[in-house]
Amino acid sequence: MVHTPTEIAQWMAEEIHRLGELAQVDAIAAVAKRFGNRFIKINERGNYALAPxxxxxxxxxxEASIVWDRERKRWRPRRSDDELGRQQN
Incomplete structure (x- = not known):
């Protein structure tokens, strides 16, 4: 089965809402396992990352429902006390 980036993005959003958060390292491992290594890249620092x-x-x-927690390196659902913008501390 051929998967699209949109399907993978939707799966990630569903996982975040289901689990309450999704660590970057877990997302990378799960995407590689479920959807294939073609959706993973090695970034400029030599680390595995999700493809752009x-x-x-x-x-x-x-955009409106999930934020990136920079400190913990994970995505989570947006809360009412979050600041504007995608990235949170």
Whole structure:
């Protein structure tokens, strides 16, 4: 089965809402296992990362409902006390 970046982004958003959060490392491992290594890249620091096409679609499907917790390196549902913007401390 061929998966699209949008399907993967939607799956990530569903997982975050189901689990309450999704660590970056767990997202990378799960995407590679479920959808294939073609959706993973090695970034400029030599670390595994989600491919830009996945992150682009993820922003589209989750912009209003999910935030990135920079400190904990994970996504979580937006809370009423969050600051404006995507990234939270």
């Amino acid at each position: 096409m996945i992150l682009k679609e993820f922003r589209k499907v989750s």
